Amino acid sequence: MSLVYPNxxxxxxxxSLEIGKGEFIFLVGHSGTGKSSLLRLLYxxxxxxxxxxxxxxxxxxxxxxxxxxxxxxxxxVVFQDYKLLTDKTVWENVAFALQVTGAHTRDVQRQVPRALxxxxxxxxxxxxxxxxxxxxxQRTAIARALVNNPKLxxxxxxxxxxxxxxxxxxxxxxxxxxxxxTTVVVATHNQAVVDRMRRxxxxxxxxxxxxxxxxxxxxxxLGQDQILSG
Amino acid sequence: xxxxxxxxxxxxxxxxxxxxxxxxxxRNAGMQITAIGTVAVTIVMLGVFLYVRAxxxxxxxxxxxxxxxSAYADPSATAGDENSIRTAxxxxxxxxxxxxxxxxxxxAQLRQRMKGQIDTSLLTENPLPDKFRVRxxxxxxxxxxxxxVARIPHIQNVEYGRQVVQRLLQLAAVMRRVGIAVIVLFxxxxxxxxxxxxxxxxxxRRREISIMQLVGATNMYIRMPFICEGLLAGxxxxxxxxxxxxxxxxxxxPKIALALPWLQVNTVAVDLSSLVLELFAVGAAVGVIAxxxxxxxxxxx
Numbered sequence: 001m002s003l004v005y006p007n008x009x010x011x012x013x014x015x016s017l018e019i020g021k022g023e024f025i026f027l028v029g030h031s032g033t034g035k036s037s038l039l040r041l042l043y044x045x046x047x048x049x050x051x052x053x054x055x056x057x058x059x060x061x062x063x064x065x066x067x068x069x070x071x072x073x074x075x076x077v078v079f080q081d082y083k084l085l086t087d088k089t090v091w092e093n094v095a096f097a098l099q100v101t102g103a104h105t106r107d108v109q110r111q112v113p114r115a116l117x118x119x120x121x122x123x124x125x126x127x128x129x130x131x132x133x134x135x136x137x138q139r140t141a142i143a144r145a146l147v148n149n150p151k152l153x154x155x156x157x158x159x160x161x162x163x164x165x166x167x168x169x170x171x172x173x174x175x176x177x178x179x180x181x182t183t184v185v186v187a188t189h190n191q192a193v194v195d196r197m198r199r200x201x202x203x204x205x206x207x208x209x210x211x212x213x214x215x216x217x218x219x220x221x222l223g224q225d226q227i228l229s230g
Numbered sequence: 231x232x233x234x235x236x237x238x239x240x241x242x243x244x245x246x247x248x249x250x251x252x253x254x255x256x257r258n259a260g261m262q263i264t265a266i267g268t269v270a271v272t273i274v275m276l277g278v279f280l281y282v283r284a285x286x287x288x289x290x291x292x293x294x295x296x297x298x299x300s301a302y303a304d305p306s307a308t309a310g311d312e313n314s315i316r317t318a319x320x321x322x323x324x325x326x327x328x329x330x331x332x333x334x335x336x337x338a339q340l341r342q343r344m345k346g347q348i349d350t351s352l353l354t355e356n357p358l359p360d361k362f363r364v365r366x367x368x369x370x371x372x373x374x375x376x377x378x379v380a381r382i383p384h385i386q387n388v389e390y391g392r393q394v395v396q397r398l399l400q401l402a403a404v405m406r407r408v409g410i411a412v413i414v415l416f417x418x419x420x421x422x423x424x425x426x427x428x429x430x431x432x433x434x435r436r437r438e439i440s441i442m443q444l445v446g447a448t449n450m451y452i453r454m455p456f457i458c459e460g461l462l463a464g465x466x467x468x469x470x471x472x473x474x475x476x477x478x479x480x481x482x483x484p485k486i487a488l489a490l491p492w493l494q495v496n497t498v499a500v501d502l503s504s505l506v507l508e509l510f511a512v513g514a515a516v517g518v519i520a521x522x523x524x525x526x527x528x529x530x531x
Contacts, residue, residue: 043444066448066449068446069443069446069447069448069449070446071446072443072444072445072446073445073446074446077444083437083440083441083444085437085438085441096441096442096445097445097446099243099246100442100445100447100451100452101445101446101447101448101451102243102451103243104240104243105240105241105242105243108242144445148445148446
């Protein structure tokens, strides 16, 4: 599968990748190597120039415009900048994802507390995003992404704006979410995160997959002993 | 989880939706007031125009209704000939009614009209022919009917207000054409202004819209609050306009009646309820269409 932007930039070049159900996978690489583009293809923010994209059995690359909302209800997306609404409380931000998809109030009342419990923010549900730390804002965003019970969670630099302590907290949360059976895809260039988690690492460079390792490190060929001695 | 069913009434959902519309409406209050004001001005102009047009059509149709064809029988025509004229006229479906004015009555009417001006007692013989006064169903048919009446045997001469009829018919046609052009122009102006206002509110809410799209709201759902907003602006503008028109009509009409008595404005009955309904419908339609276009452009990008 390839993606060429209208300005001629080849964002992704013959990428072929399979992600299994319940996996936890890191996409790593320098800025502009196509990590975000790959995620955007998965939630159909963009369509590939050629090739197939299949998410949960659905040909996403061929999806009709009117079917895109249905796809997005079955996956969650988290960004570096949280994308929260500042004039809504934590509770309202999470509920928003259900309300604008026409969910019944009964379901909103049931799902929102569950999602807030999962991210540990039940006690701050009445606060506004500006009153929260970066980590709490990101947890709110994760709660919003999970409130629809998606099978797939896409994270684009989830720790990009966070200090190490908050980053650890967020990664721990993602790990717990993964343990409950949700497939998690994290695009990041945070070396510490990747090296600590020891999960599948797909390394992109210039729009190509250059390595794909089970239990990989951020840098290619950097073994356990080298970390210890270095 | 599937989206909730729409089978049962869900007050929480309705309250959320109305809250969103209201928030969006009040956030751009300044611009909304401008839009409502422009719609109001536009609809006032439209209302005046439609009222004058309706009044004109009313006056016009009264004038038309007074038009009749006078058909004069040949002086040598016998009573039998005149009977056959009458049956010929009765057969024409375009003719509404026929009245017969025998020359004796015609002379009496002439004497009455000319009383004190001409000494009609000098007339020893009746110079007038017998006359048929023909009224036509549709004023537009008058020239054609006059022609066919003239072809009936023993009809010597046919008269009708040829020039008056033709002028009125022309004027009515021009009024209709100008009217459509003016209305289209007004609506376009109002539509563009509402559309721009909505585009501003769409822009102000672009973050919210992008999040809605991200979590899987349908375009229809995203569009709905803006459509409601446009509808609200259109209807509010129409309401203000109708109020202003009602006040203007109450205060101005007596003055016009005094200044231009020949217009007979007081006796002209314009169907006000349908006019008001039309203005509201126009306001609502302009609001909805304009906001639909404004949001549509944004959602496609």
